[in-house]
Amino acid sequence: MKMTPLLLVFGGLMVFWASVFAMVIIPAITLDRTPSEIWRPWTEKEAKGHDLYVKNGCSYCHSQFIRNFDWDLGAERIAASGDYAGQTPAILGTERTGPDLSQAGGEHPDDWHAAHFTNPRFTRPESLMPSWEFLGKENLENLTAYIQAEGGRDADFRVARQQEWKQAALAAYQSGPDANIQWLHGQIPAVWQPMPNPYPATPADLGRGKKIYQQFCIHCHGSMGDGNGAAAPYLQPPPLNFTLLRRHLVENRYIGGIFYYQIMNGITGTGMPYFKRELESEKIWDVSNYLAVMFLGYTDANLEPRGIEASYEPPWKNGYEAPAAEDVK
Amino acid sequence: MLNLSSITARMAAPANGWTGFLDRPKSASQAFLVAGAAWFVIGTLYGLVSAIDLVAPELFNNIPWLVFGRSRPIHVNTVIYGFVTGLLLGSGLHYVPALLRTRLWSERLGWIGCFFWQLTVLSGPLTFSFGYSQGREYAEYLWVFDASLVISVVILLFDMLMTVASREEDTLYVSVWYFVGMLVWTCGVYPIGNVMWRPATGAVPGLLDSIFLWFYGHNLPGLVLTPLALGAAYYVLPRITNTPLYSHTLSLAGFWTLVALYSHIGGHHILQAPIPNWLKVYSVVDSMAMVIPVGIVLANLWLTARGRGGAIWRDPAGRFVMAGTLWYLITCIQGPFQSLPSVQTVTHFNNWTVGHAHIAVLGFSGFIALGALWHVLPLAAGRRLYSERLVNLQFGLIVTGLAGFFAVLTIAGLIQGSAWYNGEMVYRVLPQIGVYMALRAMLGMLIASAAILGLYNAVKTITSGEPVALSAASEEVNP
Numbered sequence: 001m002k003m004t005p006l007l008l009v010f011g012g013l014m015v016f017w018a019s020v021f022a023m024v025i026i027p028a029i030t031l032d033r034t035p036s037e038i039w040r041p042w043t044e045k046e047a048k049g050h051d052l053y054v055k056n057g058c059s060y061c062h063s064q065f066i067r068n069f070d071w072d073l074g075a076e077r078i079a080a081s082g083d084y085a086g087q088t089p090a091i092l093g094t095e096r097t098g099p100d101l102s103q104a105g106g107e108h109p110d111d112w113h114a115a116h117f118t119n120p121r122f123t124r125p126e127s128l129m130p131s132w133e134f135l136g137k138e139n140l141e142n143l144t145a146y147i148q149a150e151g152g153r154d155a156d157f158r159v160a161r162q163q164e165w166k167q168a169a170l171a172a173y174q175s176g177p178d179a180n181i182q183w184l185h186g187q188i189p190a191v192w193q194p195m196p197n198p199y200p201a202t203p204a205d206l207g208r209g210k211k212i213y214q215q216f217c218i219h220c221h222g223s224m225g226d227g228n229g230a231a232a233p234y235l236q237p238p239p240l241n242f243t244l245l246r247r248h249l250v251e252n253r254y255i256g257g258i259f260y261y262q263i264m265n266g267i268t269g270t271g272m273p274y275f276k277r278e279l280e281s282e283k284i285w286d287v288s289n290y291l292a293v294m295f296l297g298y299t300d301a302n303l304e305p306r307g308i309e310a311s312y313e314p315p316w317k318n319g320y321e322a323p324a325a326e327d328v329k
Numbered sequence: 330m331l332n333l334s335s336i337t338a339r340m341a342a343p344a345n346g347w348t349g350f351l352d353r354p355k356s357a358s359q360a361f362l363v364a365g366a367a368w369f370v371i372g373t374l375y376g377l378v379s380a381i382d383l384v385a386p387e388l389f390n391n392i393p394w395l396v397f398g399r400s401r402p403i404h405v406n407t408v409i410y411g412f413v414t415g416l417l418l419g420s421g422l423h424y425v426p427a428l429l430r431t432r433l434w435s436e437r438l439g440w441i442g443c444f445f446w447q448l449t450v451l452s453g454p455l456t457f458s459f460g461y462s463q464g465r466e467y468a469e470y471l472w473v474f475d476a477s478l479v480i481s482v483v484i485l486l487f488d489m490l491m492t493v494a495s496r497e498e499d500t501l502y503v504s505v506w507y508f509v510g511m512l513v514w515t516c517g518v519y520p521i522g523n524v525m526w527r528p529a530t531g532a533v534p535g536l537l538d539s540i541f542l543w544f545y546g547h548n549l550p551g552l553v554l555t556p557l558a559l560g561a562a563y564y565v566l567p568r569i570t571n572t573p574l575y576s577h578t579l580s581l582a583g584f585w586t587l588v589a590l591y592s593h594i595g596g597h598h599i600l601q602a603p604i605p606n607w608l609k610v611y612s613v614v615d616s617m618a619m620v621i622p623v624g625i626v627l628a629n630l631w632l633t634a635r636g637r638g639g640a641i642w643r644d645p646a647g648r649f650v651m652a653g654t655l656w657y658l659i660t661c662i663q664g665p666f667q668s669l670p671s672v673q674t675v676t677h678f679n680n681w682t683v684g685h686a687h688i689a690v691l692g693f694s695g696f697i698a699l700g701a702l703w704h705v706l707p708l709a710a711g712r713r714l715y716s717e718r719l720v721n722l723q724f725g726l727i728v729t730g731l732a733g734f735f736a737v738l739t740i741a742g743l744i745q746g747s748a749w750y751n752g753e754m755v756y757r758v759l760p761q762i763g764v765y766m767a768l769r770a771m772l773g774m775l776i777a778s779a780a781i782l783g784l785y786n787a788v789k790t791i792t793s794g795e796p797v798a799l800s801a802a803s804e805e806v807n808p
């Protein structure tokens with residue numbers, strides 16, 4: 001076969017357009033455009049936020065679809081083609097330097113996003129996400145609105161839940177530090193309350209707890225545990241001052257179960273995220289011991305009730321004295 | 330043998346008027362080549378900024394134009410369109426006329442094409458930095474600049490077709506097919522992929538957009554970079570080894586299977602997204618079949634060069650092109666492998682793909698583009714290469730940097746992908762890839778220095794390279 005200019009140009013065009021027909025035009029004709037059950041249109045503010053998302057290249061670090069073997073943020077809903085109806089452009093993304101955002105709506109309350117967009121390290125000390133403070137307050141609000149709409153009706157449900165608990169948490173916060181803590185503890189199931197930390201607070205255990213604290217908590221609760229981290233000015237209610245907890249031990253003895261429960265589940269409506277996806281059991285107990293020893297000067301580690309010791313446990317005796325009831329008041 | 334003496338005589342004649350240089354033979358080719366060498370520097374510096382953003386996100390804190398989301402698309406678009414494609418277009422403007430034993434039909438049209446092309450590339454740093462972007466990966470340029478790129482391609486295509494029409498050599502050599510083919514296909518691929526009929530967003534609504542985008546996203550390597558790079562390799566290697574092309578049949582088979590298969594596999598970028606299953610099956614099967622065009626082309630090139638390895642290694646440009654074909658082999662073994670759904674459960678969404686992208690775009694097409702630069706620039710400028718040693722140094726730096734990239738990015742990707750697969754959260758895995766991100770930034774400095782050396786060498790070659798005696802300059806050994 002001899003390659004002539006005619007064959008080159010027209011042959012090339014024919015093969016190419018045949019592929020276009022198969023790979024682009026047929027899908028364009030046949031793809032189902034019906035919106036899915038979670039779909040809803042964007043408000044003007046959300047659309048503006050989406051525009052910022054597109055123009056600032058959030059998509060180079062965040063994907064927008066959940067696969068059936070994902071565990072991270074949004075894993076409760078596998079993406080369906082109708083979720084994207086009408087979105088222009090729906091950028092699915094090819095990189096997960098940060099988590100998938102297709103279901104991020106309602107994951108956190110707005111104030112968490114205000115702190116996070118200003119500087120992601122405020123709420124996520126080891127984040128690689130850039131600060132977006134330079135976009136200005138209004139743009140950040142639009143971005144937040146967009147993120148809160150990610151997940152459509154499912155997100156609306158979560159956002160409403162955040163708002164409901166935000167009201168309650170704010171009311172509690174305004175009623176004073178001690179009443180706030182009583183309210184917080186009042187939400188915790190009774191079985192968790194009189195529960196000691198089952199892990200001995202050895203130096204190694206506290207060292208691991210410290211590492212967790214620095215990786216996850218430090219810029220909210222602060223290096224002194226007083227709730228004055230860099231994120232604090234953005235959060236309402238502000239992060240808890242742990243030192244206050246000295247006077248809120250259950251039966252003047254227990255705090256481990258409360259810590260565990262709060263860290264595991266988070267406090268919806270406040271900036272306090274849940275950590276149950278990121279920290280497995282031992283890590284939560286370790287950081288609980290660290291909080292207790294560092295900021296309360298007391299831990300209930302290894303107190304009764306306690307079962308048979310685990311095989312690895314060293315001979316460790318809890319030498320911490322519970323604060324006397326009168327000197328904490 | 331092509332008789333260039335009449336042309337070179339004109340070249341030596343004083344330029345008439347200030348626009349005289351626009352008519353000087355092979356000047357448009359040189360413009361593309363020098364601009365490409367400059368974009369290599371700028372594009373990699375933006376890559377370095379992006380890499381630093383991923384190591385020390387506070388370093389450029391609140392500097393809008395260096396923020397990752399903006400510097401990254403500048404990096405990617407500048408290296409792809411400015412550096413690699415620019416160099417390959419520039420070398421084609423030289424080799425197509427040379428292979429047809431004629432001159433470029435219109436040098437001025439070549440310049441106009443070059444101008445519109447560079448305008449589009451320049452728009453990257455000038456618009457993305459300030460948050461003006463269409464945001465679809467590889468299709469970020471704003472509509473006006475999309476239009477400018479298409480104008481450039483149409484002009485170059487016209488110029489090429491006229492050159493072909495006025496040729497004095499009857500046979501079209503395989504490099505010409507690829508070069509003209511690329512221009513023909515780009516006229517289709519680019520507007521479709523950039524959804525140019527919707528200027529405001531450059532996108533169609535809904536999930537369908539991802540099908541358009543990745544049709545484009547894979548035809549950019551497949552029908553733009555690959556044909557250009559193969560065209561250049563088919564030109565440079567036989568000239569260096571001074572051997573005839575091994576097989577015309579293989580050339581034909583490689584060419585037609587490339588366009589038939591490559592244009593079908595865009596779906597493998599969105600395999601895990603909720604696109605129709607038939608599209609996934611189609612793209613995976615054809616991705617596997619890609620070993621056919623790749624194998625054919627490599628066999629043809631390597632058999633042409635067999636027994637002449639020494640000559641290639643001793644030639645600085647030949648070394649780059651040969652290494653490029655090796656990266657092509659590696660890329661195209663990795664490519665079909667990572668198209669398998671079971672492999673993608675671990676390799677998708679992480680630095681594994683970034684590793685593939687660098688050995689593909691820099692290793693394969695970038696190496697061949699650099700080889701073409703160092704081979705063609707002296708021919709087009711009629712001057713000897715300023716420094717062969719600098720080219721060899723550049724080669725060593727890039728090979729080290731890129732091999733390092735491939736290693737650290739693949740490792741980082743496997744760490745991320747395996748951890749996620751086991752249920753680990755993205756945030757938790759960040760500290761684990763920190764060291765690889767740091768290594769990547771350090772290795773990037775090698776590549777950035779190589780780019781700077783290259784620009785220096787290219788500029789020196791056209792300004793103060795030793796002029797070559799006419800007979801030597803015009804000696805076209807056509808493969």
Ligand code: HEM
Pocket residue numbers: 094466546550551554555597598616617619620623660661662663664665666667668673676677678682685686689690693694
């Ligand atoms: C045999 C041929 C090839 C096959 C089957 C192949 C396959 C793939 C696949 C499956 C991906 C997506 C990976 C993922 O996201 O999980 C990919 C990405 C990529 N490939 Fe290839 N590849 C081939 C050759 C090439 C060549 C020759 C180039 C460049 C000249 C190239 C450039 C790229 C780039 C830049 C990406 C990254 C896209 C992104 O931003 O996600 N590939 N390739």
Ligand code: HEM
Pocket residue numbers: 060094095097373374376377378379380381383401404405408409412413682683686687690691695769770772773774776777
């Ligand atoms: C100084 C040298 C370089 C450095 C430090 C560098 C760094 C980077 C970084 C940080 C990214 C973003 C990765 C991510 O999203 O996680 C990237 C992407 C990319 N770079 Fe480079 N790069 C360099 C040179 C090059 C060169 C010379 C080329 C091509 C000729 C190139 C082609 C690409 C491509 C195609 C992508 C997109 C990858 C994808 O989406 O999968 N880079 N590079």
